[in-house]
């Protein structure tokens with residue numbers, strides 16, 4: 001078997017300093033936890049990197065809330081300096097932390113930004129932290145080698161802002177990607193708010209041509225003579241990209257998943273306690289049984305995971 005797994009996503013915690021309605025549904029508002037599991041993460045990364053992992057992304061919840069994030073990034077770089085270290089963040093704490101994270105070896109950050117309207121920011125996120133996000137983005141650009149913006153467009157909420165967000169990214173000279181709103185077990189009642197990446201692309205006032213995109217990543221990029229940046233579309237609902245998948249996911253309570261939309265998993269932290277050989281066997285089994293056929297269109301009861309805040313987007 002050729003091992004295709006090159007990309008590990010680690011959800012460090014499920015607590016967040018924002019409360020985005022589509023990410024943490026109301027049923028989960030009070031369900032937050034941060035485990036003190038630094039050694040478990042280190043031992044898991046030590047084992048999983050032997051699969052040939054080339055990139056590790058820390059996500060959550062909000063990964064910048066995890067106190068030992070700088071040490072974890074340093075640990076990855078010590079384990080193998082060639083591993084690309086990445087973060088997905090809402091930027092609220094990056095004004096304070098971007099330099100420290102970059103000095104620790106962070107190679108890139110994807111920053112989530114859904115609106116440029118302060119009032120709308122409050123209604124989407126439930127928090128009055130718009131200016132912290134903007135300051136965080138600017139500080140990240142100063143210190144972290146590669147910054148991208150990510151936007152989830154939701155019909156009737158922020159789908160009128162696609163071009164404003166592109167113009168904002170263009171001014172900052174950072175690429176932006178639009179991610180389709182994905183159904184989960186707890187947010188599927190909002191599926192009428194879904195808008196496809198193709199519909200967004202058609203609505204934009206640019207002549208786009210395909211730009212270089214890494215085939216193993218989810219984003220398909222386009223460029224335009226009117227823009228200095230690339231615009232990416234991540235369309236997991238309308239265009240399954242499972243056949244190209246090269247990722248596995250570890251959650252903050254230690255569960256290792258082959259796929260965001262598959263229930264197949266085991267607890268790697270517990271398995272490591274039974275010994276390294278035992279854990280290696282279970283990891284190899286999960287990787288061998290990983291499926292590459294799209295299941296991202298399942299919703300409601302058939303969707304496996306409750307929300308993104310637990311699994312990490």
Ligand code: SAM
Nearest residue numbers: 022023060061062088089090112181182308313
């Ligand atoms: N707190 C960090 C952040 O805001 O980027 C990292 C965690 S968040 C779960 C990661 C990404 O998942 C964000 O870009 C968020 O917009 C996205 N996300 C959350 N719920 C989603 C959904 N239902 N469909 C598509 N993307 C979603």
